[in-house]
Amino acid sequence: MVSSSSGASSRPSARAGVEVRLEDLKRRYAGVTALDGLSLTLAPGELVALLGPSGCGKTTALRLVAGLEETDGGRVVFGGEDVTNVPANKREIGMVFQAYSLFPHMTAMQNVAFGMQLHRVGVAERRKRASDMLELVGLSPHAHKYAHQLSGGQQQRVALARALAIKPKVLLLDEPLSALDAKVRARLRDEIRRVQLEVGTTTLFVTHDQEEALAIADRVGVMQSGRLEQLGPPMTVYSRPATPFVASFVGLTNRLNGVVRDGAVEVRGTRLPLVQTDATNGPAVALVRPEAVTLAGEGDSTPGPLNGTVIATAFLGATSRVTVDLGDVTVLAQLATSDAAAHPAGTRVRLALRPDPVLIERDEAAPDHG
Amino acid sequence: MNSARRLRLRIFRITVFLVMGAFFLVPIGAMFEFSTRGNSLTAPRTLDTWTAIIKVPDLVQAISVSLQLAVITSVAMLALLLPTMVWVRLRLPALRRIIEFICLLPLTVPAIALVVGMVPLYRWIKINVSESILMLAFAYLVLVLPYSYRTLDAGLASIDLKTLTEAARSLGAGWGTVMLRVVVPNMSTAILNACLLSVALVLGEFTFANLLLYENLQVAILYQSFVSAGTSIAVAVAALMFAFVLLLILSFVGRPRERVARAEEAA
Numbered sequence: 001m002v003s004s005s006s007g008a009s010s011r012p013s014a015r016a017g018v019e020v021r022l023e024d025l026k027r028r029y030a031g032v033t034a035l036d037g038l039s040l041t042l043a044p045g046e047l048v049a050l051l052g053p054s055g056c057g058k059t060t061a062l063r064l065v066a067g068l069e070e071t072d073g074g075r076v077v078f079g080g081e082d083v084t085n086v087p088a089n090k091r092e093i094g095m096v097f098q099a100y101s102l103f104p105h106m107t108a109m110q111n112v113a114f115g116m117q118l119h120r121v122g123v124a125e126r127r128k129r130a131s132d133m134l135e136l137v138g139l140s141p142h143a144h145k146y147a148h149q150l151s152g153g154q155q156q157r158v159a160l161a162r163a164l165a166i167k168p169k170v171l172l173l174d175e176p177l178s179a180l181d182a183k184v185r186a187r188l189r190d191e192i193r194r195v196q197l198e199v200g201t202t203t204l205f206v207t208h209d210q211e212e213a214l215a216i217a218d219r220v221g222v223m224q225s226g227r228l229e230q231l232g233p234p235m236t237v238y239s240r241p242a243t244p245f246v247a248s249f250v251g252l253t254n255r256l257n258g259v260v261r262d263g264a265v266e267v268r269g270t271r272l273p274l275v276q277t278d279a280t281n282g283p284a285v286a287l288v289r290p291e292a293v294t295l296a297g298e299g300d301s302t303p304g305p306l307n308g309t310v311i312a313t314a315f316l317g318a319t320s321r322v323t324v325d326l327g328d329v330t331v332l333a334q335l336a337t338s339d340a341a342a343h344p345a346g347t348r349v350r351l352a353l354r355p356d357p358v359l360i361e362r363d364e365a366a367p368d369h370g
Numbered sequence: 371m372n373s374a375r376r377l378r379l380r381i382f383r384i385t386v387f388l389v390m391g392a393f394f395l396v397p398i399g400a401m402f403e404f405s406t407r408g409n410s411l412t413a414p415r416t417l418d419t420w421t422a423i424i425k426v427p428d429l430v431q432a433i434s435v436s437l438q439l440a441v442i443t444s445v446a447m448l449a450l451l452l453p454t455m456v457w458v459r460l461r462l463p464a465l466r467r468i469i470e471f472i473c474l475l476p477l478t479v480p481a482i483a484l485v486v487g488m489v490p491l492y493r494w495i496k497i498n499v500s501e502s503i504l505m506l507a508f509a510y511l512v513l514v515l516p517y518s519y520r521t522l523d524a525g526l527a528s529i530d531l532k533t534l535t536e537a538a539r540s541l542g543a544g545w546g547t548v549m550l551r552v553v554v555p556n557m558s559t560a561i562l563n564a565c566l567l568s569v570a571l572v573l574g575e576f577t578f579a580n581l582l583l584y585e586n587l588q589v590a591i592l593y594q595s596f597v598s599a600g601t602s603i604a605v606a607v608a609a610l611m612f613a614f615v616l617l618l619i620l621s622f623v624g625r626p627r628e629r630v631a632r633a634e635e636a637a
Contacts, residue, residue: 066536066540068536068539068540087539088536088539088540089539089540089541089542089543089544090542092542093540094540094541095536095537095540097533097536097537099530099533100530100533101530101533101534101536101537102537103534103537103538103552103555103556104529104556105555105556114538114541114551115541115542118541118542118543118547119542159537162537162541163540163541166541166542172540
């Protein structure tokens with residue numbers, strides 16, 4: 001992609017991407033462990049999303065990297081330099097917050113220029129870079145508006161421009177989209193990714209929204225109880241979840257009883273290959289994605305292991321989610337809407353399970369997460 | 371129906387406004403009348419008592435001292451209270467109730483009790499520190515604490531202090547910069563209000579100064595009334611007008627941001 005020659009030199013790409021390392025970070029609040037030895041290395045220019053339910057420690061991790069909180073152990077390293085004991089204002093970070101954080105007494109332009117002023121950037125350069133940054137986020141026409149004259153999405157875009165204007169070593173995004181409505185959220189999400197790719201700043205993005213994380217991250221780290229459960233490319237995290245928690249948190253999952261026998265799990269008469277190839281024989285719960293469930297056609301009225309009745313259909317646009325009652329359990333199937341239309345609620349259907357590798361969960365090993 | 375109700379509401383508002391206006395203005399008008407005409411309604415109007423103010427050195431001195439005290443008290447109040455309150459909100463939220471209690475305490479203790487408690491302290495100050503009347507600023511700081519605290523607390527509550535300070539720090543601002551360039555500009559109205567309350571309290575203070583044997587404006591007005599009632603009333607009116615002007619200034623400079631914004635929208 002070719003950017004205009006005037007803007008390119010002053011944009012933060014001049015200092016694109018340093019490696020960011022979190023080493024065994026620990027944090028406790030009044031006896032409660034928020035972060036239990038988190039280690040994570042972000043490659044230069046990489047966007048890593050930390051994903052997890054509230055209270056999993058993802059925001060704590062981000063705040064430790066920002067220097068807004070102190071660690072109880074471990075190190076934070078930016079490009080080989082240990083910054084663990086460097087205060088937030090000397091760490092050269094850029095941060096976008098969940099809450100609207102523009103300084104209300106300054107215009108968008110002044111907000112963007114504020115950090116550069118503190119970094120003693122000359123007036124001319126400051127003005128130029130501020131307009132470049134506002135242009136980058138598409139807000140040039142609103143440069144002289146105050147926060148209260150901008151929409152939520154616009155405010156967050158100014159906040160992004162402000163964070164990037166100081167050419168930070170690392171960009172920290174703390175659920176920047178969660179205060180916005182769905183449509184704006186999706187658009188801004190893609191825009192954040194576009195801008196991040198253009199400037200090449202190493203970025204840590206914290207979110208509880210799996211769709212957001214999967215859509216824009218180079219790698220996704222799924223967290224639970226202060227630990228990283230899995231770290232990998234979005235495709236891998238989704239299709240090859242490392243733990244039952246990841247499987248149930250990322251995407252919807254059917255939990256079906258089965259029996260492990262000779263390296264595969266037998267679920268209601270269908271043999272499915274296993275992700276955990278070392279699993280011993282015996283009963284287990286198989287975690288099956290809704291899109292691995294297909295409707296094979298008209299089920300006959302005699303009860304079979306995969307014969308059931310459609311009880312509900314949720315229209316999601318191009319796809320639909322069909323809930324099928326198999327008598328002892330309900331199963332979700334995600335189908336193309338045109339396929340789902342053939343099976344309205346009340347019709348008998350026969351399910352088929354696609355033989356994708358599945359995770360299993362053992363009652364004694366991993367208690368039910370609900 | 372609707373318009374009739376609106377009319378009634380309007381009449382009610384105007385009536386309240388007039389009654390309250392009269393309540394405040396009639397005494398001031400009467401004082402002005404007395405200071406320019408004396409007891410006789412037929413006497414010619416003269417500004418002799420007003421011009422006499424500057425001819426009484428004690429009065430001029432007291433006015434100057436009270437103004438200095440007002441400024442010192444306001445500045446000291448801000449320097450003490452604002453950073454403390456910001457810090458407590460951000461870092462020690464558990465202490466907030468305690469700080470609030472301490473700051474509101476002077477409100478519950480009668481001035482006379484406060485002064486009696488302060489007499490030995492001020493005797494010590496006069497002997498060991500300074501005899502200057504400006505030492506009264508310490509006592510006045512206690513006096514204005516409850517009002518200033520309340521006002522500043524409301525101002526702090528109206529901004530997202532945590533996010534704004536963290537945003538500023540992430541951009542490279544030290545705590546001094548955070549206070550002066552982010553916190554103060556966003557609660558300028560509350561700060562001005564707190565200062566105005568402090569100034570008004572200090573200019574109107576009599577008990578402390580009198581019982582601690584200092585001559586501030588109010589004490590000087592009392593002494594002057596023994597010599598020339600007209601002049602003392604003239605000073606009192608002038609002090610009231612001064613407070614009134616301060617209030618006006620406040621209402622004009624208090625909301626520059628909104629005015630700029632509105633002007634831009636109109637453009």
